[in-house]
Amino acid sequence: GSQHFSELFCILSSEERHQLRSVSVDLNHDASLLIDIPDALCERDKVKFTVHTKTTLSSFQKPEFSVPRQHEDFIWLHDTLVETEDYAGLIIPPAPPKPDFESPREKMHKLGEGEATMTKDEYTKMKQELEAEYLAVFKKTVQVHEVFLQRLSSHPILSKDRNFQIFLEYDQDLTVRRKNAKEMFGGFFKNMVKTADEVLISGIKEVDDFFEQEKTFLLDYYSKIKDSTAKAEKMTRAHKNIADDYIHVSATLNTISADDSTKVEGRVASDQELKLTELLRYYMRDIQAAKDLLYRRARALADYENSNKALDKARLKSKDIPQAEEHQQHCLQKFDKLSESGKKELTSFKGRRVVAFRKNLIEMAELEIKHAKVSSTIQPPAAKGWVCSV
Amino acid sequence: MADTARDPPPESTDFQELEDGEDLFPEPAATQESGPASLPAEDISTNSNGPKQDSLFDDDPEDLFAEATEEVSLDSPERDVLLSDGPSPAITPITPPTSVITPRIGLAHDDMFTHSSFDEIEEEEGGDSFDIHIAVSDPEKVGDGMNAYMAYKVTTKTSLSLFKTDEFSVKRRFSDFLGLHSKLASKYLHIGYIVPPAPEKSIVGMTKVKVGKEDQSSNEFVEKRRSALERYLMRTVKHPILLKDPDVLQFLESSELPRAVSTQALSSAGLLRMVNKAADAVNKMTIKMNESDAWFEEKQQHFENLDVQLRKLHASVESLVCHRKELSVNTAQFAKSAAMLGNSEDHTALSRALSQLAEVEEKIDQLHQDQANADFYLFSELLGDYVRLITAVKGVFDHRMKTWQKWQDSQLLLQKKREAEAKLQFTNKPDKLQQAKDEIKEEIEELEGKVQQGERDFEQISKTIRKEVSRFEKERVKDFKTIIIKYLESLVQTQQQLIKYWEAFLPEAKAIS
Numbered sequence: 001g002s003q004h005f006s007e008l009f010c011i012l013s014s015e016e017r018h019q020l021r022s023v024s025v026d027l028n029h030d031a032s033l034l035i036d037i038p039d040a041l042c043e044r045d046k047v048k049f050t051v052h053t054k055t056t057l058s059s060f061q062k063p064e065f066s067v068p069r070q071h072e073d074f075i076w077l078h079d080t081l082v083e084t085e086d087y088a089g090l091i092i093p094p095a096p097p098k099p100d101f102e103s104p105r106e107k108m109h110k111l112g113e114g115e116a117t118m119t120k121d122e123y124t125k126m127k128q129e130l131e132a133e134y135l136a137v138f139k140k141t142v143q144v145h146e147v148f149l150q151r152l153s154s155h156p157i158l159s160k161d162r163n164f165q166i167f168l169e170y171d172q173d174l175t176v177r178r179k180n181a182k183e184m185f186g187g188f189f190k191n192m193v194k195t196a197d198e199v200l201i202s203g204i205k206e207v208d209d210f211f212e213q214e215k216t217f218l219l220d221y222y223s224k225i226k227d228s229t230a231k232a233e234k235m236t237r238a239h240k241n242i243a244d245d246y247i248h249v250s251a252t253l254n255t256i257s258a259d260d261s262t263k264v265e266g267r268v269a270s271d272q273e274l275k276l277t278e279l280l281r282y283y284m285r286d287i288q289a290a291k292d293l294l295y296r297r298a299r300a301l302a303d304y305e306n307s308n309k310a311l312d313k314a315r316l317k318s319k320d321i322p323q324a325e326e327h328q329q330h331c332l333q334k335f336d337k338l339s340e341s342g343k344k345e346l347t348s349f350k351g352r353r354v355v356a357f358r359k360n361l362i363e364m365a366e367l368e369i370k371h372a373k374v375s376s377t378i379q380p381p382a383a384k385g386w387v388c389s390v
Numbered sequence: 391m392a393d394t395a396r397d398p399p400p401e402s403t404d405f406q407e408l409e410d411g412e413d414l415f416p417e418p419a420a421t422q423e424s425g426p427a428s429l430p431a432e433d434i435s436t437n438s439n440g441p442k443q444d445s446l447f448d449d450d451p452e453d454l455f456a457e458a459t460e461e462v463s464l465d466s467p468e469r470d471v472l473l474s475d476g477p478s479p480a481i482t483p484i485t486p487p488t489s490v491i492t493p494r495i496g497l498a499h500d501d502m503f504t505h506s507s508f509d510e511i512e513e514e515e516g517g518d519s520f521d522i523h524i525a526v527s528d529p530e531k532v533g534d535g536m537n538a539y540m541a542y543k544v545t546t547k548t549s550l551s552l553f554k555t556d557e558f559s560v561k562r563r564f565s566d567f568l569g570l571h572s573k574l575a576s577k578y579l580h581i582g583y584i585v586p587p588a589p590e591k592s593i594v595g596m597t598k599v600k601v602g603k604e605d606q607s608s609n610e611f612v613e614k615r616r617s618a619l620e621r622y623l624m625r626t627v628k629h630p631i632l633l634k635d636p637d638v639l640q641f642l643e644s645s646e647l648p649r650a651v652s653t654q655a656l657s658s659a660g661l662l663r664m665v666n667k668a669a670d671a672v673n674k675m676t677i678k679m680n681e682s683d684a685w686f687e688e689k690q691q692h693f694e695n696l697d698v699q700l701r702k703l704h705a706s707v708e709s710l711v712c713h714r715k716e717l718s719v720n721t722a723q724f725a726k727s728a729a730m731l732g733n734s735e736d737h738t739a740l741s742r743a744l745s746q747l748a749e750v751e752e753k754i755d756q757l758h759q760d761q762a763n764a765d766f767y768l769f770s771e772l773l774g775d776y777v778r779l780i781t782a783v784k785g786v787f788d789h790r791m792k793t794w795q796k797w798q799d800s801q802l803l804l805q806k807k808r809e810a811e812a813k814l815q816f817t818n819k820p821d822k823l824q825q826a827k828d829e830i831k832e833e834i835e836e837l838e839g840k841v842q843q844g845e846r847d848f849e850q851i852s853k854t855i856r857k858e859v860s861r862f863e864k865e866r867v868k869d870f871k872t873i874i875i876k877y878l879e880s881l882v883q884t885q886q887q888l889i890k891y892w893e894a895f896l897p898e899a900k901a902i903s
Contacts, residue, residue, distance in 0.1 A: 238717035
């Protein structure tokens with residue numbers, strides 16, 4: 001149902017919601033612009049986010065307000081930022097991925113089919129697992145959309161973007177605006193960046209040591225983190241399968257030993273792995289964004305080199321020299337600007353990454369310990385016998 | 391291994407829990423003496439070679455054992471090997487599959503019949519004094535190629551006076567076990583005793599071993615079999631009647647065992663086929679048994695349900711084992727990947743932490759493997775055993791039906807003969823009359839004897855089954871409880887180990903600056 005999940009979400013304690021915002025560091029601490037997503041509604045796989053803003057900035061009409069937004073609105077915002085020339089030297093925070101309810105949906109389907117073969121107890125537990133999974137996907141998607149906005153609000157330049165403000169404030173449906181934007185830009189830049197030519201990046205003769213190192217590092221790191229993300233996901237999936245098995249096992253066991261005094265409860269906590277997977281996945285995308293920055297700079301360098309060649313040609317032919325000179329200057333300025341801004345961005349990115357990893361690894365280890373402690377208790381025979389949570 | 395040096399509990403108190411109390415042990419009752427060994431001679435002989443099924447099933451054109459016999463000889467190349475010469479001097483001890491069985495699996499290896507900490511308390515109350523312990527160990531490959539076979543050491547530790555010494559060992563091969571089972575089955579199944587089924591034959595598994603592939607999977611196979619043989623023997627000797635059977639004693643004690651050549655090696659599959667045939671035969675009977683005793687109907691239904699549930703549980707646990715192995719593989723892969731990521735990382739402290747993470751995951755992978763083994767050896771195999779046991783139980787119920795049928799048939803025949811006798815009065819061949827009269831009188835006498843015997847047999851088998859079922863259920867509950875507790879303990883151990891690993895990792899994560 002649609003109401004269901006937003007209610008579930010609202011019920012979460014404030015501590016739990018705080019824990020959700022852990023992929024990136026605490027971004028939401030500048031009182032001049034505070035953004036969060038306090039509520040979301042899931043209707044048939046379409047998620048409606050409530051974006052809530054609290055601000056002291058005069059550029060906004062009100063000090064506090066909320067608007068409903070869809071996933072597509074976030075993508076629109078991201079794309080306009082990517083396609084803004086002025087931001088070419090910045091790492092644009094990665095766009096949040098589309099809400100993906102595929103896995104729980106499939107599970108629900110299977111559950112419906114298998115209902116006849118299960119005991120009532122089994123079915124109830126499977127349903128609970130399913131609901132938990134829906135909730136987890138839901139929480140994840142809310143978190144990732146929220147972090148996107150918070151990255152923007154905490155960025156000195158991006159937070160001032162006009163479209164960002166519109167996104168936060170505009171109390172009508174953004175769909176119309178989105179359509180116009182598509183027509184304007186045609187997704188040109190975005191496509192170009194998508195095919196972020198690693199050949200181009202690695203092929204360019206680098207003049208700056210810093211960028212040379214960054215390039216080597218980022219290319220290598222990206223492939224490694226991509227691999228780790230995939231492997232972490234496989235671990236999480238295997239754990240889920242085991243959780244399901246335990247439900248069947250404990251249900252059947254209890255049926256058999258109904259009159260005996262052994263009762264087994266199967267409840268496997270598997271969300272500690274989720275943390276690791278989410279961390280890796282987020283930074284994989286973030287590194288892609290950093291790579292995109294390198295790419296844009298490489299393009300600017302290529303343009304600059306081409307403009308040099310053009311100037312030489314013009315001088316040779318003694319034709320159109322002033323235009324060529326101007327073009328060359330323009331390219332050089334652009335390139336310098338990108339390099340300067342890029343250096344700053346990449347440096348702060350490194351710091352951000354290290355802090356986030358630290359936070360997440362600590363939290364993950366603590367969660368693992370907490371769950372293992374809970375799971376490792378066998379209660380002594382009560383009136384009805386043994387009860388153990390596995 | 392033997393922690394079963396117990397004093398027999400005081401008779402009166404500790405048998406309270408047993409429904410039938412002393413009935414479990416063969417009492418010098420009216421109709422029989424110290425056990426089926428001395429049941430009416432026409433049915434059973436103690437000749438240990440070959441099943442003596444002829445007398446009881448004489449009138450039965452469908453000799454069920456015959457079917458099983460044919461089937462088995464077709465599908466057991468192993469058996470053909472028996473007929474060849476003795477083992478060649480090449481004896482290859484099999485290295486215990488250390489990758490499969492880690493020290494922790496000492497838990498499973500000590501087998502479910504040793505007691506876990508909680509069980510001690512239960513045992514005291516249950517009052518089971520059971521002072522015999524059997525271990526199957528040291529699998530050794532004897533011979534080479536397709537003639538090779540595995541020899542196992544069977545060690546018995548006991549203080550029962552039934553045996554000549556306290557501790558003794560013999561060497562046995564798989565077909566010996568099958569031979570033992572076949573003898574016991576032929577002697578006891580049809581009179582209502584639940585004879586534990588022998589472990590499954592496996593052509594594929596055995597072939598790998600013969601061919602000399604000493605890899606993980608063939609080691610696992612050998613261990614699986616070893617464990618199964620041990621459980622089989624323990625179950626068999628736990629049965630108070632079977633324990634005293636001369637074939638069992640001979641199996642455990644005598645250094646040389648007559649090769650089970652002519653014995654039909656009844657595999658579980660063969661047994662199942664046999665039982666199914668019995669079931670079919672019973673179903674085909676047009677005469678529906680007039681169940682005067684609701685207990686039997688109720689119990690049969692109970693076992694039908696149990697069968698379904700056990701199979702379901704077994705399937706779920708097998709799925710669990712499979713997924714846990716998958717998790718182990720995935721964890722190992724992730725560990726490698728995390729290590730590479732750590733190498734790639736240019737921030738020193740973070741790089742170190744990632745490497746540590748990789749190490750933790752590697753250790754966790756090992757934990758998963760151990761747990762998967764526990765899943766399997768403790769849980770899955772037990773369930774497999776019980777699925778087969780239930781089949782034997784169902785078979786015993788069917789034998790009761792057959793016994794009843796035989797009794798009814800005799801009665802019907804007697805009736806017919808009496809009618810024929812009456813009709814004889816009106817025959818008009820006076821010279822042959824007396825001869826015919828005498829003949830019929832003889833036949834009638836014989837049939838009357840048969841009817842009486844049939845009734846006795848039916849009553850006896852009913853009585854035996856009641857006892858057996860009660861004993862079986864008690865054992866089953868105990869078995870399950872023991873295993874579940876052991877299994878849960880293994881899970882707890884895993885979790886505690888996990889705590890240790892993550893607690894060691896935590897400071898590493900915190901050290902990232």
